Amino acid sequence: MRPYYIESARDNEELRENLKYGLDEFENIFGFRARQFRAGGDVISPELYPTLKENGIEYMDETLYINRYLGDGQYKRSFNYTGKVNSLGQKLVVRNCVFEPSVAPDFDSVGKCMAMISAAFACRKPAIISSHRANFVGGIDEQNREIGLAKLRKLLSEIVKRYPDVEFVNADQMADIIFKKL
Template identity: 50%
Template structure:
C-alpha cells in the first residue's frame, strides 16, 4: 500500500481539474446489479468440486441480489438523511438481461440465448424461494422510492465473442459453469485484451461494429425491465472504445462513466492514454463523469475503509468537486456467505453516518442527476 503522503497527493491530484460546485454532493455508483454470476452456494460448491478456480471475490461471493440483500441494503440507505431530507441513494449500473440457462441446455449449449431480468427472478423464486421469493418486487419498490436509480451497464455481463468461441470448442470450464446456472471467470479468454466478463472489449478494431445491435437491444431491454430509458452508461468489466459512443447517443445515453486516465484500446493490444475529468464533453456532446472515490469494503487491502473513503471525499470537497463513489454489488451480497454482506453493509452504514455528521450540508443524488446538474451549468 502507498504511504500516507503519497496517498494524500493522489487523492488531491485526481481532483485538480473538473466541474466545480460549492455543494457537498455524494454519488454512489455501484456496478453489476441485475447480473447472475454465481447461482447459489450449491453451485459454488459444484464448481469447486470440478476444479474451477476462484479468481476473485466476485467468483467467490457475487450473486444476483436476493430479498435479504435488498432488505438489508434499504435499511442501511434509509438510516441517514441529507440536508434536503433525502435518504442515501445507490446508482446501480445494472444489466437487464441474463443467460437463459435452460434454453441453452435444451439446445445442447450450441447457441447463446438470453432472457429478461424479471424472468430470471421468476425462475430463481421457484428454484430458491427462501432467497428470491419477492426479490424482484422489492427491487421495483426500491426504484419507486428513489433508493435505487439503475443506469445502463450493458445488455449482459459477458463477452459474446469469447462465450461463442468457448461454446464452439466445448470448453470444459464454460460448460461446467453453465450447467450450474453460473458464469464466473473462466480461466483465460485466449485474447490478452479481452476479459470473458467484459461485453465491449475486442481484439480486432472492426469488432466494435458488432456492438451497435448489442447497445440498441440492451437499452430497449433496460426500458422494458426498469421502466424508463437509461441516460448514463458504464461498460461491464472493461474499457469501451469511444467509437461506440455514437450508438449510445443515438439510443439516449447522455452521460458516460470513464476513467481519469483511460487506457484506450486501438486494436491488437495497442493502446493510447487519454485524460478525462468530470464535466468534460466528447465531440458528440456527451458528458464524462469520473469516479474519484473508491469504496470496496469487503476487499482486503489492509486498510480502514471508512477512514480511507472519508479522506477521498474530503479531498474532493476541498477542491469543490462532487464525490463520486465507486463500488460493486459484491460488497453487499450475502447469498453465498452472510458474513460478506454483514461486513459490507456495516462499513457502509458507518461511512454514511460519518458523512452526514461531518458535512451536515451534504446532498445525496444519483449519478444521472449529477450529470443533468452539470449539463444545466448549475
C-alpha cells in the same frame, strides 16, 4: 473477458447490437431510458460512442485514466476529468472517491473514503463515490454482505455527521447538477 473488448474492428457490429439491446432492455425493465453509461472493465472502443449517443446516452462514466481499445492490439490512453466533453457532445463524469470494503476487509475503507470525500469538498467538487455491488452481496459468502453493509451504514453515518447539509443523489441527478441541467 471484458464485455466491450474487441479483437478487431469488425467485432464492433456485434457490440453495437448488444448495446442497443441492453439499453432497450434497461428501459423495458426500469421504465425509463438510461442516460449514463460505464463500460464494464473500463474498456470500450471509441467507435461505439455514436451507438450510445443514438440510443440516448448523454453522460459517460469513466475513470481518470482509461486505455481505449482500438482493436487489432492497439490502445490509446486518455486522461479524463468531470466536465470533459467528447467529440459527440457526451459529457464525462469521473468518480473521485472509492468505497470497496470487500477488497480488503481489514482495511479502513470508511476512513479512506471519508478522506477522499473531504478532499473533494475542500476543492468545492461533488464527491462521486465508486463502489461495486460485490461489496454488498452474500450469495457465496454471507459475511461479505454483513461486513459490506455494516461499513456502508458507517460511511453514510459519518458523511451525515461531518456534513449535515449533504445531499445524496443518483448518477443522472448528479450529472444534471454538474452540467447545470436542473
